[in-house]
Amino acid sequence: MLEALLIPLLDIKLLLLVVFGTLFGFIIGALPGLSVTMAVTLLVSLTFTWDSTAAIVVMISVFFGGVYGGSRTAILLNIPGTASSFVQTFDGYPLTKRGEAGRAIGISTIVSIIGGLIGLIVLIIASPLLTNLALGFAPRDYFLIMLLGILLVGSLASDYLPKAIFVAGIGIFIGLVGIDPMSGVGRFTFGNLQLMGGINYIACLLGLFGLAEVLVQLHNLGRSKADVIIKNVIPPLVTILKYLPLTLRTAVIGVVVGALPGAGGEIASLLAYDHAKRTTKNPTRPFGKGAYEGLIAPETAVMSCVGGALIPMLTLGIPGDAVTAVLIGGLLIHGMNPGPMLLINTPDIFWIIVSTSAISLVFVGVWGLSGIRLFARIISVPKYILLPIVTFFTVIGSYGIQNSVSDVYWMIAFGIIGYFMRIFNFPAGPLVLGIILGPMMDNHLRRALISEEGNVFNFLISLFTHPISLVLSLIVIFTLFSQTKVYHSLKVKFSRGTAA
Numbered sequence: 001m002l003e004a005l006l007i008p009l010l011d012i013k014l015l016l017l018v019v020f021g022t023l024f025g026f027i028i029g030a031l032p033g034l035s036v037t038m039a040v041t042l043l044v045s046l047t048f049t050w051d052s053t054a055a056i057v058v059m060i061s062v063f064f065g066g067v068y069g070g071s072r073t074a075i076l077l078n079i080p081g082t083a084s085s086f087v088q089t090f091d092g093y094p095l096t097k098r099g100e101a102g103r104a105i106g107i108s109t110i111v112s113i114i115g116g117l118i119g120l121i122v123l124i125i126a127s128p129l130l131t132n133l134a135l136g137f138a139p140r141d142y143f144l145i146m147l148l149g150i151l152l153v154g155s156l157a158s159d160y161l162p163k164a165i166f167v168a169g170i171g172i173f174i175g176l177v178g179i180d181p182m183s184g185v186g187r188f189t190f191g192n193l194q195l196m197g198g199i200n201y202i203a204c205l206l207g208l209f210g211l212a213e214v215l216v217q218l219h220n221l222g223r224s225k226a227d228v229i230i231k232n233v234i235p236p237l238v239t240i241l242k243y244l245p246l247t248l249r250t251a252v253i254g255v256v257v258g259a260l261p262g263a264g265g266e267i268a269s270l271l272a273y274d275h276a277k278r279t280t281k282n283p284t285r286p287f288g289k290g291a292y293e294g295l296i297a298p299e300t301a302v303m304s305c306v307g308g309a310l311i312p313m314l315t316l317g318i319p320g321d322a323v324t325a326v327l328i329g330g331l332l333i334h335g336m337n338p339g340p341m342l343l344i345n346t347p348d349i350f351w352i353i354v355s356t357s358a359i360s361l362v363f364v365g366v367w368g369l370s371g372i373r374l375f376a377r378i379i380s381v382p383k384y385i386l387l388p389i390v391t392f393f394t395v396i397g398s399y400g401i402q403n404s405v406s407d408v409y410w411m412i413a414f415g416i417i418g419y420f421m422r423i424f425n426f427p428a429g430p431l432v433l434g435i436i437l438g439p440m441m442d443n444h445l446r447r448a449l450i451s452e453e454g455n456v457f458n459f460l461i462s463l464f465t466h467p468i469s470l471v472l473s474l475i476v477i478f479t480l481f482s483q484t485k486v487y488h489s490l491k492v493k494f495s496r497g498t499a500a
Helices: 002-010 012-030 036-046 052-077 083-097 101-125 127-135 139-151 158-175 201-219 237-242 244-258 264-279 292-316 322-333 340-345 347-370 372-380 383-402 405-423 429-451 456-462 467-481 485-499
Strands: none
Touching: 002 012, 002 347, 012 036, 012 052, 012 347, 036 052, 036 322, 052 083, 052 101, 052 292, 052 322, 052 347, 083 101, 083 201, 083 264, 083 292, 083 429, 101 237, 101 244, 101 292, 101 347, 139 264, 139 429, 139 467, 158 429, 201 383, 201 405, 201 429, 237 244, 244 264, 244 292, 264 292, 264 429, 292 322, 292 347, 340 347, 383 405, 429 456
């Protein structure tokens, strides 16, 4: 085991692959529209003739670097580099507008490393336990998880709850457009062939957070902007210790969600943000206005989710997310079968992956903290230079998803929609949430009903007769109850009684 752990560290070629693979992933993740999945997919084909160890090392390092890089532009420009980093825009960008870009990225970098390390520790120690838990999830349980994610609109936009619910409903409708994957029948396509393939949520993200931001900046052209403070980038130890309990809790959330096949970083970041909002009594600022807690929670969860996603991939051969699905293909190409036999026949590969991940996290810190001044200067670039560049990347990014001009049109349409949403105070987060989770919730619900032979009554009974389903159902019920006035009045009375 020790020899395998030291292989990427002692072999200078492998070490350089980790160093520059992390940097490459960092850059790809930070560029809107260029997803980590795309980068790893490209590497699978490029490394086909490579030595298997070198190929795996570079793919894993790009994975970690890309996941980290996604939130850099989310914090600085309000443009999420990856789908899982859109939650970081809620409090990350307000911090930039307050002139705290350097401190925001410094703190997020440190908690990202902590979250990633916790994910690796769990991968090493508790992978059998979490894998068995994930295997016990039935379609109804995944439906409850997705439903819980939809219910989080109350946390994402508590000041505009009616608008958030309306926007989330529209998002679900948009997400369901296209060919029904179970029946092969077109849904909401109105006979239009362009709609048969659905509306890509990455194009929606680029429009709502990229082009919309450009239009808002043009609308506010000439107004003063916040200064970018890039001093004291490395946060004091006391600050890290202050947020350490929240960091540890949200890291656990990320690992557990990552171990659930198909859940992914989007769910992990949303659940972590909701947890932070519910458990933080005295945030540094109101959530959505630049609360450090609102940045730390999703950042930690997304990075720890990477370690969690590797658990079912390595131990069962089941992908935890889209990137690990591609990694499975890469392992197969190089003659390795992901699953229990991988650990039995080639245990060295498991420990090389663990070691590569740990080294990559170190260089996430190196590249993240050393490049902070360069990244922070991005928003000091004059708008007549910056805005065309951002527009260029949103267009190229949306076209590059499927090499389709229709995705560019959708990006432009959602950019205009996002602009008017910002003008009339409609939150964009719930719309994205509905687009991403709506199809997943629909798929799992129908699979659950099919397993009960279409009997709705039996389906409802099953929600309370199976242990995992019962726990998730109670959480959903509590989440619904927590949005009522009765809950808030009881909470106020309880807090007053405790204070007395």
